[in-house]
Structures are given as C-alpha cells and as structure tokens.
Amino acid sequence: MNKLRKKVITISAVSAIALGTITAGSNLPILDAKGNQNNNRKVDNVIFMVPDGFSASYATNYRWYKGEETALDSILVGMHRTYSANSEITDSAAAGTAFATGVKTNNGMISTSPDGKELKTILEAMEEKGKSSGLVATSTITHATPAVFASHVASRSDESAIAPQLIDNDVDVIMGGGKKYFPDSLINEAKKDGYQYISSKGDLKRAERSDKLIGLFAESGMAPELDRETTNEPSLQEMTETALKVLNKDKDGFFLMVEGSQIDWAGHDHDAAWAMKDSEAFEKALESVLEFAKKDKNTLVVVAGDHDTGGMSVGGNGPGDVDLEVIRNVTATGDYMVTQLNSTRSNVKEVVKKYTTLELTDEEVQLIKSSEQPAITINEVVSARANIGWTSLNHTGVDVPLYAYGPGADLFIGLHENTDLPVLMAEALKIKFTPGK
Numbered sequence: 001m002n003k004l005r006k007k008v009i010t011i012s013a014v015s016a017i018a019l020g021t022i023t024a025g026s027n028l029p030i031l032d033a034k035g036n037q038n039n040n041r042k043v044d045n046v047i048f049m050v051p052d053g054f055s056a057s058y059a060t061n062y063r064w065y066k067g068e069e070t071a072l073d074s075i076l077v078g079m080h081r082t083y084s085a086n087s088e089i090t091d092s093a094a095a096g097t098a099f100a101t102g103v104k105t106n107n108g109m110i111s112t113s114p115d116g117k118e119l120k121t122i123l124e125a126m127e128e129k130g131k132s133s134g135l136v137a138t139s140t141i142t143h144a145t146p147a148v149f150a151s152h153v154a155s156r157s158d159e160s161a162i163a164p165q166l167i168d169n170d171v172d173v174i175m176g177g178g179k180k181y182f183p184d185s186l187i188n189e190a191k192k193d194g195y196q197y198i199s200s201k202g203d204l205k206r207a208e209r210s211d212k213l214i215g216l217f218a219e220s221g222m223a224p225e226l227d228r229e230t231t232n233e234p235s236l237q238e239m240t241e242t243a244l245k246v247l248n249k250d251k252d253g254f255f256l257m258v259e260g261s262q263i264d265w266a267g268h269d270h271d272a273a274w275a276m277k278d279s280e281a282f283e284k285a286l287e288s289v290l291e292f293a294k295k296d297k298n299t300l301v302v303v304a305g306d307h308d309t310g311g312m313s314v315g316g317n318g319p320g321d322v323d324l325e326v327i328r329n330v331t332a333t334g335d336y337m338v339t340q341l342n343s344t345r346s347n348v349k350e351v352v353k354k355y356t357t358l359e360l361t362d363e364e365v366q367l368i369k370s371s372e373q374p375a376i377t378i379n380e381v382v383s384a385r386a387n388i389g390w391t392s393l394n395h396t397g398v399d400v401p402l403y404a405y406g407p408g409a410d411l412f413i414g415l416h417e418n419t420d421l422p423v424l425m426a427e428a429l430k431i432k433f434t435p436g437k
C-alpha cells in the first residue's frame with residue numbers, strides 16, 4: 001500500500017464519521033443547500049457545468065489521482081439516465097438536447113425533435129426573462145454540447161450553421177475554440193452588435209469590462225490541459241472566471257454553461273492521463289464557480305456528465321491494485337507522444353519513457369510499433385500499467401452522477417432522466433418552461 005493510498009483511506013474514514021453527524025451540521029455544501037433557509041432563497045442565476053464523458057468511474061479514478069476528496073464529492077445529489085430517443089447509448093448532441101430542452105431526440109440532432117421541430121432551450125427561456133447567457137467550452141464552441149443551448153440544426157456536424165445562430169440568439173459570452181467557424185465577416189457583424197472579440201489568454205483581463213464577449217482561442221478544439229502550456233490559450237478556469245465577471249453585471253441574472261469538453265475525447269482515445277488532467281482542469285473551474293455561488297447565495301449550480309465515454313473502469317486488466325501514480329507521472333497525451341516518434345517508430349522506448357517514466361517491455365514496443373492507432377496503443381499500455389480498464393472506443397449507456405449546489409439543489413436528489421434537468425432548473429428559477437413547447 002503506498003503512502004498516498006493510506007492518506008486517502010484516512011480521509012475517507014474521517015468523511016464516514018462526518019456523515020454520521022450530518023444533521024448536526026457539516027460543512028459539506030449540499031447539506032448547506034438542503035438543510036437551511038438557503039434552499040428557499042430566490043434563484044437568479046443558473047450555472048450548468050458538463051464534464052463531457054464523465055461517469056462514476058472517472059469520478060473514482062480522479063479521486064485516487066488527486067489523492068483526496070474532490071470538489072464534486074461534496075455536492076453529489078443523484079444520478080441520471082442518459083439514453084437518447086433512438087439508442088440506449090447517447091451521443092453528446094442528443095444528451096445535450098435533453099439537458100437544454102427537456103426532450104429526448106435522436107443521436108446527432110441539435111435541439112431539434114426527431115421529426116424536425118425546433119425545441120426551445122432553457123437558455124432561450126431565461127433570455128426571454130431578461131437574463132444574460134454564456135457558453136464556455138474547450139472544444140469548438142459550435143460543438144454539440146455548447147451548441148444545443150442556443151442553436152437548432154438537424155446535424156451536429158453543421159458547425160458553420162451553428163456559429164451565426166449563437167450570435168443571432170444573443171448569447172452574451174461565447175468562449176472556447178472554433179475560430180474556423182467564425183469568418184471575419186461574422187466577427188465584424190458581431191462587433192457591430194456590441195461584442196468585444198478576443199483571441200488569446202492575455203486579452204482576458206481587459207475583456208472583463210465588456211458586456212458581450214466572443215473569445216476564440218484556437219482554430220479548432222483547444223489544447224488538452226496536458227499540452228496547453230506551449231500555447232496562448234487560457235484554462236477552463238480562467239475562461240469561467242472571466243465569463244462570471246461579464247455576466248454578473250446583469251442585475252436580472254444569467255445562465256452560464258461551462259463544458260470540460262475533452263474528458264470525452266480522452267475517453268475515446270483511452271488516454272487516462274488526458275482524462276484525469278482535464279478532470280482536474282474542470283474541478284478548478286468548478287471551485288471558482290462554487291466560490292462565486294457561495295458569495296452570491298442566489299446561484300444554483302448543477303453539474304452532470306452527459307454520458308460515459310470508453311467504459312472506463314477502476315481495475316480491469318486482470319488481478320492487481322489500481323495505481324494512479326502511473327497516470328500522475330504522464331506529462332503528455334498519447335497523441336502528442338506519437339508526433340515525437342520517428343518514421344519507423346524505432347525511438348518509441350525513449351519517447352514513452354520521456355513522457356511517462358515507464359520502461360516499455362519488448363512486447364509493448366512491438367505492440368506500439370505495429371499498431372494502426374499508435375496513440376491509442378500507447379495509452380492502453382499506460383492504462384494497463386495503472387490497471388485502469390476500458391471496454392469501448394465509443395460511449396456507453398451507464399447512468400451518470402448528478403451534482404448540485406445552492407438554492408434549489410435538493411430538487412435534483414435521486415435518479416432522474418437527463419430531460420428532467422432543465423425542468424428542475426426552471427422550477428428553481430420559478431419560470432415557466434414546458435419541454436417541446
């Protein structure tokens with residue numbers, strides 16, 4: 001048993017004791033939300049955070065990776081069912097549409113019903129009440145999860161059609177990747193509508209003064225957190241803090257959606273280190289959001305992954321313990337390591353050692369050298385060393401944890417449909433919202 005593991009077990013034991021005294025008052029935020037007058041307070045703002053692809057196994061592995069309780073642990077309230085209208089296994093478009101509109105649609109569709117009807121979103125309903133709105137993501141900002149809140153298209157791949165809709169829909173803060181979907185003509189039109197446009201981390205500070213903001217920090221998706229230091233891109237936490245400063249100027253309140261987009265991409269690649277590092281970046285953004293909500297007192301925070309990705313497991317490659325120390329030692333994504341390989345991949349041992357500290361066996365070297373998808377093979381070798389399992393290169397259909405904090409948080413306790421989320425947000429806000437209307 002390593003040192004860190006002992007530390008976590010000690011912390012867990014302390015938490016178990018704390019749970020026994022729940023009613024006597026604990027500093028766990030959800031209890032605060034449930035047990036006192038806070039819960040009857042008016043909700044002005046809703047901050048909805050989506051760690052894309054994040055299921056219970058990610059939550060558990062991330063706790064071992066971190067070595068202590070996470071910010072998510074203290075606000076867990078339930079689970080939700082992720083299936084879409086046409087599959088037990090949803091994609092992010094259908095899952096996001098459920099979150100945004102309260103209606104289950106077919107995979108691939110963006111806030112449009114299976115028969116092609118445009119569905120009103122919770123963001124749009126809040127805008128109608130005079131509130132501001134914001135979308136922040138580390139993917140292109142026109143990617144499925146952010147897109148569903150303020151656009152309506154039949155196919156998620158139609159990102160060029162989504163971009164102008166975000167502006168026409170008057171989303172006040174738009175931040176993420178995807179400059180390639182916002183041609184100069186569109187940016188100029190947005191500027192005429194009062195938007196400030198920024199494109200690098202250094203611009204964030206002065207952007208706090210604007211009322212409407214577009215920040216596009218990469219042509220396509222932003223960099224994985226593991227590889228971000230070589231870029232001018234802000235972190236998810238930095239974007240989130242800027243978004244809160246801009247949106248909080250509206251006395252009527254706001255809706256903000258923040259997505260940790262790449263936990264899902266890491267899962268598709270079986271890249272445990274990328275998944276854990278982007279979960280850490282997401283947790284930091286959540287910490288800023290909880291700090292804001294604690295001070296504000298009229299902010300409901302809801303956090304939910306949209307589905308599992310990769311069928312990650314805690315253990316799963318045969319007998320043995322799970323060792324997240326292996327993952328903590330990784331300093332680059334599998335994708336990045338592959339860019340460092342020579343044409344015959346004869347330097348694979350050196351590259352993998354440099355970015356993971358692992359000594360590959362001859363068998364592992366052969367496996368990577370002959371692989372058609374060397375990044376995934378490197379990632380699977382690393383995951384096997386940590387004893388983290390993967391069962392799919394796609395999404396899986398398991399129920400996913402649901403988290404909430406602030407006034408109205410207790411509405412989210414229990415096992416829900418993903419379509420319940422916007423309805424419960426509207427209930428907390430005391431605004432009328434009828435899915436499909």
Ligand SMILES: [Zn+2]
Binds near residue numbers: 053092264265268395
């Ligand atoms: Zn995915």
